[in-house]
Amino acid sequence: MPLSEWLLWLIAFAVLLAVAWMAARSWRNGISPMPASRAVRRLVIEEVNRISGYASIVEAGSGWGTMGLDVVRHCPGKRLTGIENSSIPLWCSQLLARLAVRSRTAGTEGGSLRGRVHFRRGDIYRHSYRDADIVLCYLYPGAMKQLEGKFRQELAHGATVISVCFAIPGRRPVRTLTCGDALRTKVYVYIY
């Protein structure tokens, strides 16, 4: 077999392995790393920008990093830490963040990205939310149920939780927004 054919098989095998690895993690997590759409991200950005000045944001389950990066790009004064436990999306988000910091050191709507965006390996159910002013979630109903108690215990008075698609059970949102996308995606906003 020629070397080029071996190489092709090797690449195909690596891709298959990566997909299987991600699928296994998604199965354990109960959710895949599907990113929020551009329309939803825009709505989240508007909501984050209602809070003026400095704020520390935690994105619980930051996936490929597209939401987190968009938020810091368009929200002046905000810092974001994304927590993710799926390796391939995490590595991708870390790479995107490096590239974004290098290429956008000035002139973005939200100001320089340097030091304002980090994606870390972690478990959203073990991470501490004590220092978060804002938490962003795009998870699933079971996760919101598990996080509710943690938010109640750890979040500072007045902290905001913005949850895409899934409401926090037993808690009344201060606002429920409907996105103009085809799915009419709901975004729930809570103040603790």
Ligand SMILES: C[S@@+](CC[C@H](N)C(=O)[O-])C[C@H]1O[C@@H](n2cnc3c(N)ncnc32)[C@H](O)[C@@H]1O
């Ligand atoms: C639907 S995706 C949302 C990604 C991103 N927030 C966005 O809106 O584009 C949910 C993410 O949460 C992550 N996740 C689920 N459970 C997790 C856990 N226990 N710890 C860390 N990340 C988790 C998944 O791996 C996935 O990437």
